[in-house]
Amino acid sequence: MAPLQFLPFAEARRHAAETVVVDSILPRAALTLAHWRAAPTPAALQDDTSAGSVLRALAAAPAELAAAQYVTANHFDVDGFVGVWALLHPALARQHEPLLRLVAVLGDFREIDWQDPLADHAMKLVCWLNAEEKARFYEPFGAPARRRREDEASAEKFDWFLPRFAAILANPEAGRAAWQPEYERVRAAVAVMQSPATALRRYSDIGLTVVRTPEPLPYYALFGPTAGTDMVLSLYDGQRYEFEYKYTTWVDLESRPTRPRLPLDALVAALNAQETSGHAWAADGITDTGPLLRLTGRRLNKVQRYADPDQRPIYASSISPEELEQAVVGFFRQRYARIEPRRYWTWEAVRAAAAVVSE
Known part of the structure; x- marks a missing residue:
């Protein structure tokens, strides 16, 4: 598999036949890896999350992936971001696959099993993504209020997060200032949920x-x-x-x-x-x-x-x-x-x- 390049969705439309689309649908894309209803994700690669489909694709190495040059998504969220990042960093993604799967499920479905030894790590990563997204850009679904199209505005988020995520994945403490407020609020709420x-x-x-x-x-x-x-x-x-x-x-x-x-x-x-x-x-x-x-x-x-x-x-x-x-x-x-x-x-x-x- 040759290294892929991230393309904003608007540009990817002009290169669909060479593009892997994650958590989105792009007509004539080389490969679709999305859990959306009616998305043409290959049956062997279907998963609960789009990032999960990406991880399956990295393990199966289908010909469509090997021939692709680009990866894109039409919006920014935790699941889609993890999928895009994984395609750009396949070795690291496969090394951290269980953790990335937890992050994607938590991001999309807001579900986590606190008995899982990786749960705390996953929560810190999601809280870091959420905090930095809101502080530096805009909140989820907030593009229309700024009179911007999500498929265009979200490219700025990918450009900022893609080169920085690996460092936080390896050492969440490096992002503590960002993730700590939401993380502590969630942990306090978890204590209530687990209480009488x-x-x-x-x-x-x-x-x-x-x-x-x-x-x-x-x-x-x-x-x-x-x-x-x-x-x-x-x-x-x-x-x-x-x-x-x-x-x-x-x-x-x-x-x-x-x-x-x-x-x-x-x-x-x-x-x-x-x-x-x-x-x-x-x-x-x-x-x-x-x-x-x-x-x-x-x-x-x-x-x-x-x-x-x-x-x-x-x-x-x-x-x-x-x-x-x-x-x-x-x-x-x-x-x-x-x-x-x-x-x-x-x-x-x-x-x-x-x-x-x-x-």
Whole structure:
């Protein structure tokens, strides 16, 4: 495999036949390594994360990779960055493969097993990437607010991070000043999640985890124990609630079957019929990367929806936590009873499943 060169996405469009595209789709690309639905990733290279597909490609060395000259991505996030970096540093990537896989899963799905000996290292790397991204550039999904296209503006992030990541990978202490604030906030939240103050209930038959904990927490703490399920209902003190479809149902998971997202209109209507707080329930559309069901006040933009729950307002409901949990569980049990979990849902199949259960 000859050394690859990073190309911004706009330039890569003119060199598609010689380009590997990561965590994105580029028509006529030499090779696609992405977990997006309908992405033409070769079956043998499919993985839960795009970086995981890259690591599979480095091990398999397909002819398309050997013939490529460039690598690109149309946005900057942890998973996509790790994949691009790995293709530019294949020997180091294979040396650190278990750690890089953890980083990619944490970045995209916000899941981590704290029993893994590499978990702490992975968290420091992700916190470093997050902190430097926000301090030097703009927050995830923040390009449109700056009247810039993400596929163009993100190239500046790649240019800054690509030559610096190896040093932090080898020695996270070199980046402590950047990662420490978020890392300490997450570790404090993990302690709450692991304390008697927090209770977890898993409804494996519908892929739901219910988390009852005093206050909203960062996703890296909140979602860790929910691995293996695709929906989270968070119940906070003061009758404050949020329900979320995880990103695991926006992409193609290779490791396990999933259920399709269902529109929440009927659940929203049922909750609004009970709600007397003065706020109204609303839900994002199923094609959003992480749709929320919550009481509305000031409308959240994409940056706020992607941000941690403890960084946005969550309003008090008149509905008790027991009633809300029963409503959510009942809604999905009724509708998923007619749907078998499977791998590789298309959006057309998702919509078809929704139409069947709404009949």
